[in-house]
Amino acid sequence: MEYVILGAGAAGITAARTIRKADSQGKITMISTDTQVHSRCMLHKFLSHERSAEGISFVDPDFFEKNNIEWKAGVTVTKLDTAAKRVVTDKGEEISYDRLLIATGAESFIPPVGNLREAKNVFGLRHLRDAQAIDALAEKAEHIAIIGSGLVGLDAAYGLMETGKKVSIIEMADQILPIQLDKTGAFEYQKRFEKAGATFYLGRKAADTIMNEAGEITCLVLDNGTEITCDLVIVAAGVRSAVAGMDGEGIIIDRGMQVNEYLETGAEDVYAAGDVTGLSGIWPNAQKQGETAALNMCGSKVAYTDRYAMKNTINFFGLVSMCVGIIVPQEGDTVLVREGASSYKRVILRDGKVAGVLLQGDISHGGIWQYLIKNEIPVDKIEKDIFALNFSDFYGIKENGEYVWNTAKL
Ligand SMILES: Cc1cc2nc3c(=O)[nH]c(=O)nc-3n(C[C@H](O)[C@H](O)[C@H](O)COP(=O)(O)OP(=O)(O)OC[C@H]3O[C@@H](n4cnc5c(N)ncnc54)[C@H](O)[C@@H]3O)c2cc1C
Known part of the structure; x- marks a missing residue:
């Protein structure tokens, strides 16, 4: 049996581990754009210089060898041919599968505001490569603006403030952490962030940008006309399922990749798990989905029922x-x-x-x-x-x- 897993995040790694336990002989190939395994939940520790890139891995260094997994790191799948049961990579390689798991996670959503999408100094915070790019610019940056004060925005702020940086945070809700907390709970964090040097612009949206000739945003213009000088912008305004190139026959994409209770997509022998399904955007649920999909790929019939429990x-x-x-x-x-x-x-x-x-x-x-x-x-x-x-x-x-x-x- 040839198993192919797209993605080496929480869902993909858990799936690989589960398959290996259930099928000691099957061939497992993992393909990921990531060049090294890392926990997204710990990216702020990389930004704060508390951990190195290796220090935010969540697998043993010999994970792939020990589990007899072929890992194609730094490789992106650009096309899915579900009829021929193969995937095509950006290196031009075609890889066949008997069972395929799509565990490609999500990508930061950069809103179409001013020049945010094309500027050189604007980043989401989703991957280690984002954190590395932010870290490189942050060294010299004096005015860091963060759009969004959810967990990702505040993770970025916290990590950068630990290195002595001052940050401005723009949030369209009238409180920080609007999805996670009520106003009372959120205000306790706001006070602590402000004391540490953060400035919040609550109830405000980024409406426009000013970009210099070098293609860098130098100023964010808010919807009330306030101008925020910046030399680095981090956008933490939500994510979109990472489904680029995944539109094979039978695959239905509607916000996330659609799956049934067994985490099967509409294409034969193709499963999906983790953030790409849009069922939930948290680590333990991605792991649980990875495990469930893997068991089903190995012949079980296990339903994923934990759709709620946010x-x-x-x-x-x-x-x-x-x-x-x-x-x-x-x-x-x-x-x-x-x-x-x-x-x-x-x-x-x-x-x-x-x-x-x-x-x-x-x-x-x-x-x-x-x-x-x-x-x-x-x-x-x-x-x-x-x-x-x-x-x-x-x-x-x-x-x-x-x-x-x-x-x-x-
Ligand atoms: C900054 C930050 C902080 C977070 N903090 C928490 C937290 O405290 N608690 C919590 O529960 N959750 C947290 N989360 C959410 C959690 O990290 C995710 O829910 C989890 O990582 C989802 O796992 P996943 O395997 O579905 O996707 P991911 O971890 O995103 O992995 C996706 C994988 O797919 C690969 N990939 C994508 N597209 C392709 C392609 N076309 N070809 C090949 N490979 C591809 C990527 O390279 C990657 O290896 C945080 C997320 C972020 C970004």
């Missing part, structure tokens, strides 16, 4: 937050808040169940909230203070001594 963990300046489920309450929801000296907790209840939780400062018992949300456990009959729930309220012990979740105890 979870984010945030840690800047030593302040940790965790949010699971929804962040913005709807009409009819109940919002419960508990504030302590160094913690903030907010729970959204909908139809007697927990629909979302935000924990800041103290994320202990986060697993319980995740469990309640994911399994849609009714909590409206609980008499105990909901913020005081702990593991003993849920665990039962089987006859063999094993601990099990036991919501009947509630």
Whole structure:
């Protein structure tokens, strides 16, 4: 059996590992534009010079040898021929497969504002090569502008500020981390970033740019006319599934690459996993999808059901937050808040169940909230203070001594 995996990120690497466990003899070929395996979640540590490029790898140096995987690094697949069951690379090579996994992740979205798309000093932060390009320019840059204050924008800001740089951050929402946190939780981070030297422009959009003759943006013009001088621009305004060249027969692309519950695309023996599917943009879910797709490529029939369970963990300046489920309450929801000296907790209840939780400062018992949300456990009959729930309220012990979740105890 010949397995071909496109992408050496969280989904691709997990898939390769899983296939090798299930099929010790099959031929595995991995193809990636990346020239080295790296964790995107740790790019800020490269920017802050805390870790080298090798230091943000998440596999052992002998991973490919040990698992008998042929890795074509620095190679991009430009065409998919699903009828002939082969992929074509930018080096002109044609590689046949019996089973193919598309785990190509996503690319930074650069909005068509002014000259952002063609300027030489504008970068997204998605790949190690982006971080390396930013790092090279940041050495001399005096005014760094970041568009977007989600996790990626703030990761970039945090990494660069650690090296002593000052940054300006433009955010169209009226708070930072608008997808992850409510205003109260977000403001705690805003204060810390400002204290460290960041300037925020909230509720503002980049509307235009001024570019010099060398093709560099020297000024961002906001929608209220404010001009922000800059010599380096980082755009963290969302991502798009990396589907360029992936439009083979049977493949349906609608935002992400469409898959069924077994992570099969519409083309025979072609699977997709990770950010490219658009099902979720976080690391653990990419890994889970990689594992599920790989098992199915090896002949199992395992459904990927964890489509919900959106979870984010945030840690800047030593302040940790965790949010699971929804962040913005709807009409009819109940919002419960508990504030302590160094913690903030907010729970959204909908139809007697927990629909979302935000924990800041103290994320202990986060697993319980995740469990309640994911399994849609009714909590409206609980008499105990909901913020005081702990593991003993849920665990039962089987006859063999094993601990099990036991919501009947509630
Ligand atoms: C700065 C940053 C911080 C993040 N922080 C967190 C965090 O704290 N927690 C969290 O859960 N998630 C975080 N994420 C998201 C997380 O990194 C992604 O969800 C995860 O990497 C997705 O894995 P993936 O395998 O689907 O894609 P990727 O990791 O993007 O891997 C895609 C692979 O496909 C290759 N590729 C793409 N196109 C082609 C092609 N045509 N031919 C060949 N190869 C190709 C790429 O080279 C790469 O190897 C962060 C992301 C970024 C960018």
